[in-house]
Amino acid sequence: MRSQYADSIRERKKGAKPGDFDRLGTEFHRWVRVPDNLKRIGLQKSADYVRFVERDFKFYAERPKFDNELDPAQAIAESPPADVVPFAGLSPQEAAKSATLPSGFKMHVFAAEPDVRQPIAFCLDDRGRVWVAEGYTYPRRHGNPPARTPDSNRPPQRETEPNAASRPARSPAADAAGVGRTALPNAGLQPTPEQLKDIFGGADRILIFEDTDGDHHFDKRTVFLENLNLVSGLEIGFGGVWIGAAPYLMFVPISDWDDPKPAGDPRILLDGWNYTVDTHEVLNTFTWGPDGWLYGCHGVFCPSHVGKPAAPESERQWMDAGVWRYHPTRKKYEAVAHGTGLMTITEVRKFLDDHL
Numbered sequence: 001m002r003s004q005y006a007d008s009i010r011e012r013k014k015g016a017k018p019g020d021f022d023r024l025g026t027e028f029h030r031w032v033r034v035p036d037n038l039k040r041i042g043l044q045k046s047a048d049y050v051r052f053v054e055r056d057f058k059f060y061a062e063r064p065k066f067d068n069e070l071d072p073a074q075a076i077a078e079s080p081p082a083d084v085v086p087f088a089g090l091s092p093q094e095a096a097k098s099a100t101l102p103s104g105f106k107m108h109v110f111a112a113e114p115d116v117r118q119p120i121a122f123c124l125d126d127r128g129r130v131w132v133a134e135g136y137t138y139p140r141r142h143g144n145p146p147a148r149t150p151d152s153n154r155p156p157q158r159e160t161e162p163n164a165a166s167r168p169a170r171s172p173a174a175d176a177a178g179v180g181r182t183a184l185p186n187a188g189l190q191p192t193p194e195q196l197k198d199i200f201g202g203a204d205r206i207l208i209f210e211d212t213d214g215d216h217h218f219d220k221r222t223v224f225l226e227n228l229n230l231v232s233g234l235e236i237g238f239g240g241v242w243i244g245a246a247p248y249l250m251f252v253p254i255s256d257w258d259d260p261k262p263a264g265d266p267r268i269l270l271d272g273w274n275y276t277v278d279t280h281e282v283l284n285t286f287t288w289g290p291d292g293w294l295y296g297c298h299g300v301f302c303p304s305h306v307g308k309p310a311a312p313e314s315e316r317q318w319m320d321a322g323v324w325r326y327h328p329t330r331k332k333y334e335a336v337a338h339g340t341g342l343m344t345i346t347e348v349r350k351f352l353d354d355h356l
Helices: 020-026 035-040 046-061 072-077 092-098 172-177 193-199 345-355
Strands: 119-124 130-134 204-210 220-228 231-237 240-245 248-253 267-271 284-288 294-298 304-306 317-319 322-326 333-338
Touching (some): 119 284, 130 231, 204 231, 204 240, 220 240, 240 284, 317 322, 317 333
Antiparallel strands (some): 119 130, 204 220, 240 248, 248 267, 284 294, 294 322, 304 317
8 A cells, every 4th residue: 555655754853744654554544534545546435445345455465476486496496505604513622623813822622511511601710710600591590589578688797807817828819809808798688598599499500610730621620509590690709709690699708719619608789680581691791890890791672670689769770781880899889881782791891991
């Protein structure tokens, strides 16, 4: 109908009136009542309406035919072969050998399947260990988080620093990154038993890979945490592990970095991250900024309302498609930028270099 009878279209300016093209699509019943339009499509008497409904509408709904159209069967038979994907199906060792590297570089297989599967996030500590989050829960979180009760809103007891004699020695790099520090006053809220059951109600794991003999391949593999629920972000620093698992940003303290194990339950720092839509991109790509803040990305199409646990809507920050940051000691959350679309770690680091 539009192709045959639309003589005008709405101009792209404020207050412009819809033209034939617009009205045929949105208010055909009004457009057709205009006398001139009735004449154009030949609706003058009852028989014309019958013809219009039984013949013309059927004609417009049918697929048009062309003299020079291709025969689908012949087109499939003569189609080119499927795209050849270079290096598809190579083993980890073959992939490392086939990789194109800058001059002077060499690639080694540090870890591969079956020792690590479905990695969704990873980070490095100051000892060169690789921490990897395996995302088996994706794409659907197991269950919904329980509602917080008034008693669960009480802050945890203040954590204290171990005495200097019992504290393990730290390297300058560890001091700079905050690795090994355990003094985190009011480090989030202690989850309720129901929340802990929910937090550990998934299938995700955090693994630690370490190369102790310098042969470029791990020889020590440790399961740090398991049964986590929808992990998407991971970073090390300031005395523990920072874990993004929507709807939570959590912190797990560590007291002995020679043999890393959780020194307590996860603490909930923030909640409100949207776990109901694009679950692979809600809070992700954690990295420490040169200003000491923990930076992260937030994907598009999954708007979140982030704040401290049990905070009212008025105290929460809307976030979608952007970059956020969290201060590890001041416990402050900020939206650095949002409405940006999809961002990679390279784009995040460029953003930090340009603005800090």
